[in-house]
Each structure stands twice: as structure tokens, then as C-alpha cells.
Amino acid sequence: xxxxxxxxxxxTAATANEPLPPLGQAVTILPGVGPERAAQLARLEIRTxxxxxxxxxxxxxxxxxxxxxxxxxxxxxxxTRGRVIAHGVKWYQHHTRSIxxxxxxxxxxxxxxxxxxxxxxxxxFAVGQEVIAFGxxxxxxxxxxxxxxxxxxxxxxxxxxxxxxxxxxxxLTEGLPQRWLRALIWRTxxxxxxxxxxxxxxxxxxxxxxxxxxxxxAIRWLHFPDDPAQPExxxxxxxxxxFLALQRRIQLRRQNFTARARARPCAGDNRLxxxxxxxxxxxxxxxxxxxxxxxxxxxxxxxxxxRLLQGDVGSxxxxxxxxxxxxxxxxxxxxxxxxxxxxxAEQHFANFTRWLAPLGVPVELRTGSRKxxxxxxxxAPGLTLGTHALLTAGFALPGLGLVIIDEQxxxxxxxxxxxxxxxxxxxLLVMTATPIPRTLGLTLYGDLDISVLDExxxxxxxxxxxxxxxxxxxxxxxxxxxxxxxxxxxYIVYPRVEDAGPGGLKxxxxxxxxxxxxxxxxxxxxxxxxxxxxxxxxxMAAFRARQIHALLATSLIEVGVDVPNATVMLIENAEQFGLxxxxxxxxRIGRGAHDSWCILVAAAQHPEARARLQVxxxxxxxxxxxxADLRLRGPGELLGQQQxxxxxxxxxxxxxDFDLIQQARELAARQPEA
Ligand code: ADP
Ligand code: MG
Numbered sequence: 001x002x003x004x005x006x007x008x009x010x011x012t013a014a015t016a017n018e019p020l021p022p023l024g025q026a027v028t029i030l031p032g033v034g035p036e037r038a039a040q041l042a043r044l045e046i047r048t049x050x051x052x053x054x055x056x057x058x059x060x061x062x063x064x065x066x067x068x069x070x071x072x073x074x075x076x077x078x079x080t081r082g083r084v085i086a087h088g089v090k091w092y093q094h095h096t097r098s099i100x101x102x103x104x105x106x107x108x109x110x111x112x113x114x115x116x117x118x119x120x121x122x123x124x125f126a127v128g129q130e131v132i133a134f135g136x137x138x139x140x141x142x143x144x145x146x147x148x149x150x151x152x153x154x155x156x157x158x159x160x161x162x163x164x165x166x167x168x169x170x171x172l173t174e175g176l177p178q179r180w181l182r183a184l185i186w187r188t189x190x191x192x193x194x195x196x197x198x199x200x201x202x203x204x205x206x207x208x209x210x211x212x213x214x215x216x217x218a219i220r221w222l223h224f225p226d227d228p229a230q231p232e233x234x235x236x237x238x239x240x241x242x243f244l245a246l247q248r249r250i251q252l253r254r255q256n257f258t259a260r261a262r263a264r265p266c267a268g269d270n271r272l273x274x275x276x277x278x279x280x281x282x283x284x285x286x287x288x289x290x291x292x293x294x295x296x297x298x299x300x301x302x303x304x305x306x307r308l309l310q311g312d313v314g315s316x317x318x319x320x321x322x323x324x325x326x327x328x329x330x331x332x333x334x335x336x337x338x339x340x341x342x343x344x345a346e347q348h349f350a351n352f353t354r355w356l357a358p359l360g361v362p363v364e365l366r367t368g369s370r371k372x373x374x375x376x377x378x379x380a381p382g383l384t385l386g387t388h389a390l391l392t393a394g395f396a397l398p399g400l401g402l403v404i405i406d407e408q409x410x411x412x413x414x415x416x417x418x419x420x421x422x423x424x425x426x427x428l429l430v431m432t433a434t435p436i437p438r439t440l441g442l443t444l445y446g447d448l449d450i451s452v453l454d455e456x457x458x459x460x461x462x463x464x465x466x467x468x469x470x471x472x473x474x475x476x477x478x479x480x481x482x483x484x485x486x487x488x489x490x491y492i493v494y495p496r497v498e499d500a501g502p503g504g505l506k507x508x509x510x511x512x513x514x515x516x517x518x519x520x521x522x523x524x525x526x527x528x529x530x531x532x533x534x535x536x537x538x539x540m541a542a543f544r545a546r547q548i549h550a551l552l553a554t555s556l557i558e559v560g561v562d563v564p565n566a567t568v569m570l571i572e573n574a575e576q577f578g579l580x581x582x583x584x585x586x587x588r589i590g591r592g593a594h595d596s597w598c599i600l601v602a603a604a605q606h607p608e609a610r611a612r613l614q615v616x617x618x619x620x621x622x623x624x625x626x627x628a629d630l631r632l633r634g635p636g637e638l639l640g641q642q643q644x645x646x647x648x649x650x651x652x653x654x655x656x657d658f659d660l661i662q663q664a665r666e667l668a669a670r671q672p673e674a
Contacts, residue, residue, distance in 0.1 A: 022195035023050040030188060032180075043173040052188055053196070053219050054238065054650060055181075057168035060231060061134060064164055070108035072143055077136045081153070082106035084129045089119045102150075104131055112144045125152065134169075151178055161186045168223050185223055205241065208667055212237040236660060239651035243443075243664035250446030251668050257447075258303045261425040264401050267300030268330030272359050273323055279358070280319070287311075287455035288320050294451050295324045298427065299402075305427035308408070308445050311453030312622040313433045313587020314460070318348070318562075320453070321404050322355055324429055325383055329361055333401020333426075334381045338390050338419055340410035342367045342533045343540055343561060345387050348406070352383055366390055369533035390419060397422045405430040433587065434580060437627045440654055443661060461567070463590035465598040465617045467574070467610055476570060476599055477518055480550070483568045483597070484522045489543065490550040490568035491588055492524075508554070515552050522549040529554060564592030574600035575609035579629040582613070583622055590620075630655045 026048060027033050027041055046052050067078040082104030090099045100121045102113040113133055115121055125131065135148030149169065153162070161183055170181050189196070197216045206214040213221060213230075218237035221230035277284070284292070291309060298305035311317045325335040337352075339345045349365040349372075356363050362382030364373040366389050381399055384390065390397075400423030405416050408430035420428055430448065441450060468476060480490050494511055508528050516524045525539045525548035542548045544563055551566075569589045574582060582600070590596040600617075602610050615628045652660070 022192060023053065024048050027052055030184065032184065037176075040173055040176045044171065044176075049188060049192060049195075052185060053192075054222075055170060055185065056235075056650060057223065057231070058171050059169050060166040060225065060228070061132075061169055062228075063132070063162070063167045066132075068108040069104065069106045069111045069143060072109075072111070072137045072140070074137050074140055077134070079132060079134045080104075080106065080111065081130060081132045082111060084125055084127050084131055085110070086127065087122060087125050089122055091119075102131070104133065109143060112142050113148050113150065114144060114146050116147075129153070154179070158183050158186075166225050166228060189220060189223065204671065205244065205667070208671070209237070209240060209663070212240065215241070235651050236657070239649065239653065239657055240660050240664055242649050242652045243657070243661050244667055246443065247446055247661075247664045247668035254306070254447040257306070261304050263299075263302055263304040263425065263427065264331070264333060265300055266328045266331045266333060266401050266427055267296055268327035270330070272326040272330050272361070275359060276322065276326055276355060280355075282457065284319065285316065285453075285455045285457050287453045288316055291320055291451045291453055292323050294449075295320070295429065296327060298449070299324070299327050304425045305429065306448050307429055308441075308448040308450045309429060309431045309453065310436065310441070310450060311431070311433060312456070313584060314456060314591050315433075315453040316457050317406075317431045317433070317453060318351065321406070321429065321431060322352065325402060325404065326356075326359075326361075328402035328427065329381055329383070331401065332381055332399075334397055334399045335383045335402045335404065336390060336397050336400060336419060336422070337383065337385045337404040337406060338411070338415075339385070339387060339406040342369065342387055343527075343536055344406065345385055346370075346537050346540070347562065349385050352385060356383060366395070367533065388415065390422075391415060395422075399423075400426045402427045402429065404428075408432050409434045433584060433622070434626070437623060437630055437655075437658075440630065443654065446665065459593055460590060461593055461595035463586070463596040463598065463620055465586065465600065465620075467600045467602060467613045467617055469610075470601055470603060473601065476601070479597070479599075480568055480570065481519060481522070484519065484549050487565075488568060488594060489546065489548075489563065489566040490570065491566060492550055492552045493569065493571045493585060494552065494554060494573070508552075512552055515550070519550050523547065524550045524552055527551055527553040561588055562591060563588070565594075567592065567594045567596040569596075569598045570601065571598070572601050573603070574613055575602040579612065579615055579625050579632070580622075582616055583620075583625045586616070586620075627655075 026038075027046060028035075028038050030049075033041070041047070041052070044055065046055055061079050063079065067080045069080050069082055072078055072080060083106070085103050085105045087100070087102045090101070091097070092099075098117055098119045100115045100119055102125055104111045104113065111133065113135075130153040132151045132153060133145055133148040134150075135145035138144050138146050151162070153159075162179060168182060168185075170178060170185075172178060172181065193216070196219055212218070213233055215237065218234040221234035222238065225231050225234070295305070295307065298307055309317055309320060311320075321337065325337070328335050337348060339348055345365065345367050349363065353363045362373070362380055364382060364384045365371070366384060366386035368387060368389050371389075381401075384397060389395075403416075403419050403423070403426050405411060405419070405428075408416065409432050416428070416430065420426060436444065484490060492515060494508065508526070512524070512526045525543055527536060527539050531539070539548065539551070540561070543551050543566075546565065567589050569586060571577070571582065571585060577585070586598045589598060598616075600613050602613055612628075612632060615625060619625060654661075
């Protein structure tokens, strides 16, 4: 997904040869915008007229009615106005701190406005001036606003721009006056009204979405609405435009790909899948069967499959991947499966060897620390598993018919494509357990078809989650010891030592010693990112074989690890994780027939964080959790650092505008050309 960055790199729409549209001109063509003002505007990312017209007010202020000062209420934000009757700066603490105070009077009462440590503000005000102040009264005796927003009313011919209306209040930068910017936008709206109306693609969109205001009107309402509902309608109209531009780019990419690529027929003939399923020991869920049908349709189509398989933790994606792989193998093509960690690649290697070797299918592994089959690709069409090591230049995968990427959110699009290029347009199946809310899914994965495993295999025990304060640890340890004594296993997760710098490594070793004492006589293993791969695998193998009862781990175990007998997870400092990440961690338990318990220990001094964690206690629905995370922390947090490449929307809101994103997707399909 890091590749989102790549999509965005080539995204600036206008090319050099096209004549500059009127609104593409620099703001410096406007009267009154010299180099100094232009530099200030540039700090707000306003360079062209279009940028200026799309500068979004932070809010609107109802200046049709001012509250009389005498009518102000404690704690209720209000806009009021009055004349300056006095002002002054008071210094204290040896002239290092200051309060600037301004006293307004409107004939009904006096109002004190105070600013701390901004003594220079004094020069903006003079006795006798009329001043508008917006703020929340913190005291009524005397009436006081702290750090209000203010605007001096310079009586002039442009008063009608600033008064007796819903007045836009813009984000500013140092030295840029609110009134000046407001007047500039007002005049630009008038002067370029024709150009705003005439922008061609906008008109096509106007016709397509009659429920929203036409663009010209939206631009006007964004700034100078006649009623309070209009700015939101304007925002939605302009957001739709942003989403449409993104969806068009995504779909164009997809079309270019489809036009180039002829697929290898990979539907198979069931001769391997049949015995595989017969020996599996369980029957596929309805969701698994449905998804396999979708995959088979893709694999027999004219163009290579490009599909995302989204399924919550434990929904059984691996078996689906195996069946998909067998379709390619039955058709005489090789399969490559890439996983993000050696632990996971080894786990897959063990499973797939067990599943496929009896069918006579060669299975090879290639990771940074281990290569089977002398590092050469299998002779017969087979399955090659591995980590990033599969991407090594010069490592060939002849006859590659299908690429599978597990936990694909851990990879960038570039890496995914690097593996795809080892074949001639192989089919592609990417899998993720990150529950991406649909809004984001349509944005991030617009170039993939999406299948969802929305059903967990039957026979799973109940999974309960509790949030506990650190002082409850003794009871928690008692509980865990009880479960270990009953034959279950536990994960103990310490995010604190996750990025094991030199200090982190010491910390984890110390915790390890303490934990061994706490849980004695049960055996404890240690798994962290800086262990040599061979040791990691040895620890995991011992845990799987129940020679180790509790595993002290960093968030390394987050992805993919499958040990159904492990039913308890304790996560320390849980408040440091995002909800979606905790949900992934928690997905390591609740995989067997026994009931499972996840205990989130969060420091008591973070009541907000504990409330957030409560979401996890209330639901195990990954999509609901992801949506909560998206609302609470924004898309960047939900998807990790790599997602910082997502286009920044000025109007669009990924957490709220699902209907618009959906609409944009349909519009882009109907009218691909802007
Ligand atoms: P994930 O979707 O998180 O990758 P896995 O593929 O690791 O999940 O599957 C989780 C567990 O569920 C595995 O132990 C797997 O063997 C088991 N499993 C998968 N499908 C079924 C099924 N239809 N019935 C019973 N168990 C299943
Ligand atoms: Mg998995």
C-alpha cells in the first residue's frame, strides 16, 4: 500500500502544453497581491485563483445578529461587538510574562478580552474602534473572553462583505488579515464569475448530480452562504469532485492494465483440489466456497485476476489461498506466495508441505535465512513460498501463473508488482486481515476487485476482552496461571519494547526474567524482532508443540500466526496501539474450540484511551473497529505510516463520505474522461 505514494506522484493533472485556464492563473494577477501577500498566501497553499477559491473557511459567523454583551452566557460561544474603551499590557514574573487586555463596551455592558504573552497585539487596536469578538465567556464578573477571535471594523465601502451575513472566517497565517483575505475572495468571486461558471468538466458533473449545487454555486456557498446549511452542501459538491478525480486515475490505471494483459487460463480441473479438500479435516464455510467461486471465475477469464481477499483474522484465508493455488497448479502453472515475516513464511511452508506434498506438488521455501531446493525454482510446476527474499533480482519463477501476497498491507504496491513481473501477467491474489472500512477500501483498492470472507469457521470458542488498570495485574496473573494449568497457552505482548533499540533489548530481557518467575513452573519463551531467524522459528516451533506455555512477544506476532491452543492474550500498555492493530493482535487467540480471553492493560491516567479500548471489549467485528479507529485517529493512523501518501483532500472526508466515494466510483465508470 505504500504504492499509494506512487500513484500520487504522477497526479498533477494539468500538463504544460495546454493553455492555462483562467482560474489556473497566479494570484499575483489580482490587484493588491504583491510579492509579500503572495508569499503569505503560498504558506496557505494558495498559489492560483483556483486555490484561492477553494480556500475553505474554518467556520462561518452569523453577523446578522450580534449578542449584546450583557446577554453573554458563561461557557456559550458567541459573537459580540463593542467599542474599545481601554487597552493595555500588564507584565509580570520579571517581565517574562504578559497579559494584553482590551475592554469593549456596547452600551449594555463591558467585556474584557485577554491574551497571554502576545504583547504585540496592542498595536492592532485603538480606543474608539469598533471590534467584533468571538469566544466563549470564561467569567461573567467581569465578563471575560480569553484569546477571542477579533476583527476591527474599519468602516468603509466594503462593509457589506463583512457584516449582516454569514461571514466566512478563514484559516490565516501570520501577517495576513482576515478582512483583507475575505475581501480578496469576494472580489475574485465577482471578477471571475464567468470563468467559474464556464469550467467544462465541472458542468458535466453538475448535470450528473442534480442533488448537489452546481459548481459555481458551490464555490459561492462555500464562502458566502445565504443560510447555514449551504456550506456543507458546497463541501459535498467539491468533495465529490476530489473523489471523482482520484477514482478516474485509479480506473484508468486498471484499464491500461487490462488492455495490455492476456490471461493464462487457470481454472483447473479439480484433480488436485478434490483430494485436498477430502483430506483437510473440515468443510469449507459458505463464505470460503463463495469466494472460491469468484476466484475461479477470475482465473478462467480473459484478463489476469486482480483481486483482494479481505477476511477478518481467523476467517480462513490460507485454505482459500491453497485452493486458488491448486487451480493454477492443475492448469500447469507455478504459484508464488509471499508473506511479510519469516515466522509466517515458515508457518505457511509447514502447512502447505503437509497439504500439497501428498498430492505430488513440489513446495519450496525462500527466505533470508533458509532456501530449500538449492535455491533453484522447482522443476515441475510447484509452489514457492517466501518473504521479500522472493524479490531478489535474478531469482526466476518460470511458468508463474499466480502470485499470492499474504498480509498485503505489510507490503508496498511496488513490491507486489515486482513479484508479479517475475511472470508474464500472472493472476494476482492479495490478502489482508486489516479490516479496511469500505470508504477507504474503494479509495485504496479501487484497482482491485474485492472478495470478503465474512464468516468465521464454526466450532470456535467465545472470545472475551477486558480492559484492566495496572493495579489489577495480580488477579490477571492468577487468571493466566489457571489457564496454563488447564493446558492452554498464552501470549504476553509488550509494545513498549517493540522497536528494540539497544535500551529496548535490555528491557525485554528484564521483562523476560520477571515473567518466568511470575509464571513458574510454566515455561516461557521469548520472541522479538532482533532474534536471529533460526531462533525465532525454534521458539515458534516449541510454542506450537506446547513445549513452551507462554510466549513473551513484541507485536511481531501480530500477523498470521496460528496456534489454536493459545487462548489467553495479555497486552501491556495497550493504549499505545491503534484499535485496528490491537484487533489484529487479538486475532492470534480465539482460533480453537476453547473459549479465549484478551486482557488489555492500560494505565489509569489515560481515561480517554481506556474508553477507546472499550470499543474492543464491546465488539469483535473488525469492520466496526476499523471504522471507530478511522473516526478517532484518521486514515493515516489506521493504515500506518506508509499511508501518508494518500492524497490530502481539502473537502473530502474519508471517514464520513462513503456515499460520495461510491458515487464517484460509479461516475468514473460512466464518464471515464474528464
Ligand atoms: P486467517 O484468515 O487469519 O489467515 P487462517 O487461514 O490462519 O486464518 O485460519 C485460521 C484457522 O482456521 C486455521 O487453523 C485453519 O486451519 C482453520 N480453518 C480455516 N477454514 C476452516 C473451516 N472451514 N473450518 C474449520 N476450520 C477452518
Ligand atoms: Mg493469515
